[in-house]
Amino acid sequence: MKLLRRFWIPLIIIVVVLVGGFTVMRVRTFFGAGDGSGFASAKVDDTKPFDPKVVVYEIYGVPGATADVNYLDLDAQPQRVDGVTLPWTLRLESTAPSVFPNIVAQGDGNSISCRITVDDELKDERTSNGVNAQTFCLVKSA
Known part of the structure; x- marks a missing residue:
């Protein structure tokens, strides 16, 4: 007990x-x-290849002006490029099923524009005017 x-x-x-x-x-x-x-399972190994997504970032404005550009790469990691001469273009390819393109730019001119195209289809385009103009383009899902 x-x-x-x-x-x-x-x-x-x-x-x-x-x-x-x-x-x-x-x-x-x-x-x-x-x-x-x-x-x-066998289904995971049996995926069929597909065409990669092609994302093109474009920043343009007053010819010869410079801009500081921040963008998300295709892994959604922030990247920064300072003092690029306009117009500026970046082409990225991804085999991911979805991407989240996002770009922000500020220039030393009085006008700046951005454009994002995915697979040759325009997804977003914006223009900003003013001293040291700043603009952004965003595609929620592509």
Whole structure:
């Protein structure tokens, strides 16, 4: 009796763990989760190649003016290019199913424009006027 008083909590924990483990095993085998297929199925390896997306960033304005350009590359990582001469163009290709093109530019001229095309289709174009004009273009999903 003294031994049972001392070890009743660890015994309850062991019983609960065993019953819980048995229940999880039964539920997994009942629903077919224990067949070992996991994520490595033949369907994943059988994907068909597709044409890459071509994203073109363009910044243009007063010829000969310079601009500081910030954009997202196709992995959505910010990139910065300072002091580029206008017009400026960057062409990127991706095999990702979706991309998020975004560009911001500020120039030293009184007018600046941006344009984003994806697969030769114009997605966004903006123009800004003023001293040291700033503009941005954004495509939510392409």
